[in-house]
Amino acid sequence: MAVMDGCEAKKRTPELREFSCPECGELMEAFVKEGKIVEEAKCDACGYKMEADSPVPEK
Numbered sequence: 001m002a003v004m005d006g007c008e009a010k011k012r013t014p015e016l017r018e019f020s021c022p023e024c025g026e027l028m029e030a031f032v033k034e035g036k037i038v039e040e041a042k043c044d045a046c047g048y049k050m051e052a053d054s055p056v057p058e059k
């Protein structure tokens with residue numbers, strides 16, 4: 001998908017984003033707002049859980 005996005009008027013709307021799990025590197029997805037996930041997300045591969053309000057891991 002786009003290399004850079006989310007720099008427009010979408011900042012206040014949670015977006016579904018994919019990112020790599022910090023633990024195992026598998027793709028997981030969560031709703032993100034202002035660089036933080038808005039609700040708990042869990043990695044399907046390893047079970048790693050990210051709490052709401054955690055910063056999105058950037059690669």
Ligand SMILES: [Zn+2]
Nearest residue numbers: 021024043046
């Ligand atoms: Zn994982």
